[in-house]
Amino acid sequence: MKVLLLENISGVAASQFEEAGFEVEALKEALDERELLAKVRGTSILGVRSRTRITAAVLDAAPELVSVGAFCIGVDKIDRAASSDRGIAVFNDPHSNSRSVAELAIGEIILLRRRTFEASTRLHGGVWNKSSAGSHEVRGLTLGIVGYGKIGSQVSDLAEALGMRVVFHDVAHVLARGNARPVSFRELLETSDVITLHVDGKAQNKNLFAEDQFRLMKDGACLINLSRGFVVDHEALARHLKSGKLAGAAIDVFPQEPESGGVFSSPLKGLPNVILTPHIGGSTEEAQENIGHFVSARMIDYFKTGNSLLSVNLPNCHLDTDPDHAPSQDTNGDSVPGSHRLTHIHRNVPGILRAINDILADRGINIDRQVLDTRGQLGYAIYDINRACDEELLEKLRSVPHTIRVRVPGECG
Structure with missing residues (x-):
């Protein structure tokens, strides 16, 4: 294996x-x-x-x-x-990795509002400029969170602990944490001092932030994207950063990302008010x-x-292993009958279970326990039966119309 x-x-x-x-x-x-x-x-x-x-x-x-x-x-x-x-x-x-991403978002909120990255870059260049111009505390500022799932909600908790007002927008109906307030997408754009994105990779999120959205954002606002690269139009973002409409941005994900050690290209390169990181949001030990x-x-x-709990593509099935029905050996080393497990993945059409049950019954095999679940066009069944599966039985089960895969757990199948 x-x-x-x-x-x-x-x-x-x-x-x-x-x-x-x-x-x-x-x-x-x-x-x-x-x-x-x-x-x-x-x-x-x-x-x-x-x-x-x-x-x-x-x-x-x-x-x-x-x-x-x-x-x-x-x-x-x-x-x-x-x-x-x-x-x-x-x-x-x-x-x-949700905590790691949330902590990076909070760190970048502070760095952007204090203009720390710009000050560091100037000092590396030999320029000592101890100025408070454009540098702000985050306490009292409004943070807009787009996508209020596992990561967004943790950012909300941490930001509120820093004294920020939190508003959020999510396409799903989700419960607010603490004093966070759900708002429309437009209100979030128009009222937030910092916007942080935590959306998924669905196609409809492509260019969620583009020219029209940047125009609606507050003058001097900052944008953070730790979600998906294609969510932000980087050409439009660069224009609004150069014009001064936006005060800064922190970008960790990109529409095209090179292989490790490869050449990185972006219209955001070289902008002093942009923090660029190579997709490291969740990269902590x-x-x-x-x-x-x-x-x-x-x-x-x-x-x-055979338990498929939390699989992203198969029906989620779980059948506990029962020690009272497990095959074993007696004191002489002879096999003692018990339950033997097999799994069956198939198209979700009528008649599959009947066909499987008929095959088992024809061979005098009893089903001790079973579980079935479906997901879209797929069906998945786990069986505990009272006889070991030989190759003849497995081939017979594979011959059932609409069968995708038959497997004895612990074997490749």
């Missing part, structure tokens, strides 16, 4: 996989499609971060692949539809360790038990 981890995923993940009995290969770099096609063969579990693209061709090159883990928040580099079509579970961690633990635990559980 081989695990391939790319992009310098925390060693916590490799340790957990090894303790669970997997053979682990961990690489520091991302791989392009050609390299990955050669490397992924024979892999049961594949782990990536935000730079490696997992295409249908990559999935086809690894017929033993059971799951793909994004050791980050975003899964936009993974072809989830192709993964579902092949019965491959995709996991991520949408929460473990604490966050990466937490992510390494969380995602690997989910993938190990899925591989060994």
Whole structure:
């Protein structure tokens, strides 16, 4: 059972996989499609971060692949539809780096309003300019948060503790934290001294902040984007920073991001009132360790038990392992009957369960326990049965129309 981890995923993940009995290969770099096609063969579990693209061709090159883990928040580099079509579970961690991102946002709010970055740049150039012009405390300022989820709400708590007034806008109906106040998008633009973006990667968020939005913002306001690069029109942002309409910006994500060590290009380069960082919002040792633990635990559980809780593409099913029904051995080493688990991923159409049950009944196999869930066009069932699964039974189950994948947990299948 081989695990391939790319992009310098925390060693916590490799340790957990090894303790669970997997053979682990961990690489520091991302791989392009050609390299990955050669490397992924024979892999049961594949782990990536935000730079490696997992295409249908990559999935086809690894017929033993059971799951793909994004050791980050975003899964936009993974072809989830192709993964579902092949019965491959995709996991991520949408929460473990939220504190790291929130803390960076707060730090940048203070740096921008105090113009600390500009003062540092001047001093590095040999210019001593001890001026308070344009430098402000954040206490009493209005912070506008666009996207009030796990990260946005934490920013809200921290900002309020600093004495800021907090307003927020979210397309979903979410409960306000503390004294934060929900407002319309337009009101947020017109009243905020600092706006910080924490939205997801949905296509409708492209150029959420462009020419029209910048015109509506308060004169002298600042913008922070730690969410997705395509959310902000950087050409328009650069114009409004150069004109003085906006006082500053902090940008961590970009429409096009180079490979590590590659050449970075942006219309924001060289602007003294802009803090640029290379997509490091969630890159703290604490966050990466937490992510390494969380995602690997989910993938190990899925591989060994079939439980798909928190998968981003499969129906979320969970069936507890019952020690009272587990196969065992007596004192002579002979097998004692117990429950044996199998899983069945299929198209969500009528008649699948009946066909499976008929196959089991024809062989005198009893179902001890089962669970089913659906998600869109997919159905997923976990069975505990009273006989071990032989290859003949598995092939019969695979022949059921609309079957995608049949697997005995603990095996690649």
